[in-house]
Amino acid sequence: MTNPTRPEAWNQFLAIAPYTGLLNMEAVSAADAGCVIALPYREDLIGDPDRGVLHGGAITALMDVCFGFSVYFRIREFVPMATLDLRIDYLRPAQPHSKVYASASCYKLTQELAFVRGHAYDEDPEQPISTGVGIFILTSGKPAFTEQKVVSA
Amino acid sequence: MTNPTRPEAWNQFLAIAPYTGLLNMEAVSAADAGCVIALPYREDLIGDPDRGVLHGGAITALMDVCFGFSVYFRIREFVPMATLDLRIDYLRPAQPHSKVYASASCYKLTQELAFVRGHAYDEDPEQPISTGVGIFILTSGKPAFTEQKVVSA
Amino acid sequence: MTNPTRPEAWNQFLAIAPYTGLLNMEAVSAADAGCVIALPYREDLIGDPDRGVLHGGAITALMDVCFGFSVYFRIREFVPMATLDLRIDYLRPAQPHSKVYASASCYKLTQELAFVRGHAYDEDPEQPISTGVGIFILTSGKPAFTEQKVVSA
């Protein structure tokens, strides 16, 4: 990542993962305070056809991806890592036919763990659709979840 | 829902929401202990192209949908409701090229809230990929998140 | 609560609940941005005798109480309510022999739910010991958790 503050560099990365490509996620901005990724509105991402709003699962996926990017942005390197856990609170439905944004920042980093918080919104970042917190595990090339072998009765 | 224990009835419902249709989610089974929904493996749902495993966000979406269905199954009716919050713990990556299943049950129901837990797995339900808990709010036709108007200093 | 911004008024309330009295919690400040409650260091609240730091459970209790106060402070009234759920992330141990503070704000309020976030710290609010989010349910005098009676197969 030669210049990770340029969203163009991120868009290349977003295109690498087929799932983020399927959802057409777009890097919007990156700064010390965090990074922003957008999920354009599309008919096939709707959850409730009567109201025409995006499915909660699509917004959750957007937040998960944005949370991961906030870790890359803090480290300024694409390190191997995995989502360890995630909590999302849903405050209100998205506006019908609206593009949704996720904003996240990595507020604490240790040798092995990254703590992240963020939110999703449509028009006004101060009126979030959802808020979330999560922990990522930095795996340094080794598998994140090697089974403990010493366990025995 | 004339016979909600028949997965065929659910598949019709899964097809109503474009997003679950986009992800090709399939109802598998329903019993008092909970319900199971599958997410077939597809190249465009991959998160990590090197390993060929499904994106965590797709698995999270699957769990969210399955959690909601477990509430319908307990009530035996399609009531208006919304995800209030969700916590997912990711225990290990999915197997490459594997279909993923989510299983969930609504273990507590009040007039307004439904408490759900479940997990996702590929081959063996005893070796989960992820576990999760969540709360849904039953909205009885009225909007779930009406702003409090009485707030003032 | 004639003037809820005065910590003295809160201390009276903190003294009403025997458990917060047992832990000697003290109201520190209240402002639109949130409220702060302190837990003075005491030998019998230690979790790890070798290091002399407060038990995580005591810090969790402090955060739970402070979260509830942030809801009262936003509504400016002591309404009946109950903690619905809580997530705490522990970033580091408390400093040995340190008083611990919790700070919280209610960032979203609906007719029935209050969404809160906050953190605990010892010396520097910018170096949290733990962060947390939670949801409270406003019960308006009726029981929060009436069992759903309509459930039947």
Place this chain on the structure above:
Amino acid sequence: MTNPTRPEAWNQFLAIAPYTGLLNMEAVSAADAGCVIALPYREDLIGDPDRGVLHGGAITALMDVCFGFSVYFRIREFVPMATLDLRIDYLRPAQPHSKVYASASCYKLTQELAFVRGHAYDEDPEQPISTGVGIFILTSGKPAFTEQKVVSA
């Protein structure tokens, strides 16, 4: 821990941490399916004096302690560890004047992480007061939360 299945051995350990001593926690049982710890009812642990029920923060502390024990019990050794995060869902208030129990099991163990779930109840384990999930980090003698030093722009 010569015979960790004997609650007597645990009670000694519970007495080591002043905070668990202050709350009079008692080891009840331990088996492969998990372990149980009790919090005897006491006037000074009350949260709501009108109803005479234990404070939610005391129940959360009980669950936190019991969760940690379930990890020791699975490993069969007292390894250094720290709570990384905790989510508690509160389903109903405790019964007035009731002793409260927490039951927990460590359902997944890796080299560095322990995933735990459990619940609290008073009379009937099938009617939980609260349910919870958490992750503990096994620190192997080294500090759990060493600050990342390599972070730089």
